[in-house]
Amino acid sequence: MTWEITLMFCVLLVTVVLFVFEIFPVDKIAFLIIVSLTLLGLVKPEEAISGFSNSATIAVLALMILAIALEENGVIGWLASSIGRIKGLPLYVMAPVFMFVTAGISAFISTTAVVIVFIKIVNQLSEKYNVSQSKLLLPISFAGILGGSCTLMGTSTNLIVNSVATDLGAEKLGFFEFSMLGLIFLGISIVYLTLTLRWLPWGKSKTLDDDYHLNNYVTNVHINADSNLVGKTIQESFLFENPEVSLLKLTRDNKVHNSPGKYITFKANDELLLMCDLKNLARINESENLSLNEKKIFCTNTENRT
Numbered sequence: 001m002t003w004e005i006t007l008m009f010c011v012l013l014v015t016v017v018l019f020v021f022e023i024f025p026v027d028k029i030a031f032l033i034i035v036s037l038t039l040l041g042l043v044k045p046e047e048a049i050s051g052f053s054n055s056a057t058i059a060v061l062a063l064m065i066l067a068i069a070l071e072e073n074g075v076i077g078w079l080a081s082s083i084g085r086i087k088g089l090p091l092y093v094m095a096p097v098f099m100f101v102t103a104g105i106s107a108f109i110s111t112t113a114v115v116i117v118f119i120k121i122v123n124q125l126s127e128k129y130n131v132s133q134s135k136l137l138l139p140i141s142f143a144g145i146l147g148g149s150c151t152l153m154g155t156s157t158n159l160i161v162n163s164v165a166t167d168l169g170a171e172k173l174g175f176f177e178f179s180m181l182g183l184i185f186l187g188i189s190i191v192y193l194t195l196t197l198r199w200l201p202w203g204k205s206k207t208l209d210d211d212y213h214l215n216n217y218v219t220n221v222h223i224n225a226d227s228n229l230v231g232k233t234i235q236e237s238f239l240f241e242n243p244e245v246s247l248l249k250l251t252r253d254n255k256v257h258n259s260p261g262k263y264i265t266f267k268a269n270d271e272l273l274l275m276c277d278l279k280n281l282a283r284i285n286e287s288e289n290l291s292l293n294e295k296k297i298f299c300t301n302t303e304n305r306t
Contacts, residue, residue, distance in 0.1 A: 022261030103147025
């Protein structure tokens with residue numbers, strides 16, 4: 001084993017440790033990897049930053065923008081209300097329809113975003129019309145994965161593989177290069193999953209709100225200069241390992257940190273996006289010297305929205 005390979009394994013080990021313990025935000029860890037590889041001489045500076053101009057990277061970013069645009073412009077909401085009309089169909093007809101629509105959308109935008117939207121639709125159907133969640137969620141997930149494999153942009157993996165193959169001298173893949181094979185696998189999977197629905201459990205009577213504790217309030221909190229949180233890390237605050245309070249996002253100097261790590265230190269004027277119940281919301285307002293944005297407080301339970 002050469003010393004370059006040894007250094008590479010060391011960098012990978014440090015990377016895994018940083019990701020596991022969330023010592024720094026994910027974006028900072030990514031840049032640390034690039035700098036480390038460059039300083040250790042494992043890659044050239046031009047190679048270290050070449051990924052930012054890679055067509056696959058730009059295409060993945062474009063897909064994320066497209067998914068957000070579809071949701072912001074109401075396209076996904078319109079789809080949700082339209083597909084909800086099939087509530088009266090038998091389960092063995094409803095499931096293939098859900099899988100076909102999920103796969104069709106996943107072929108052009110992020111599979112994860114599509115599946116999240118359909119989870120919401122299934123949850124609504126379950127609450128209102130007693131449709132089994134457990135018999136639909138698994139088929140929808142598989143359909144999203146298979147649909148994303150039908151086109152070049154259906155999943156980021158296809159784009160990255162195409163970019164690497166092109167750089168190595170292989171012929172560039174077309175947009176619908178492997179659509180025929182993808183559709184064959186998709187069709188077989190839809191038939192198979194429909195026939196095996198009978199062996200899937202009917203599931204619990206609880207809703208996804210109960211399973212994931214969504215019956216809480218979400219609000220923006222501003223840390224005042226004389227707040228008790230200033231100078232403390234997330235690990236040292238009441239937010240750490242508190243099952244009743246979740247820190248969803250931290251905004252500092254117009255920079256957003258999604259799922260901030262436990263070693264991040266709070267500073268004055270930080271904006272926090274919190275999810276908690278009404279009791280903890282009152283406690284935060286009274287004891288931590290924070291400012292709540294009352295215009296941005298809402299309840300995740302649609303029956304108690306404020």
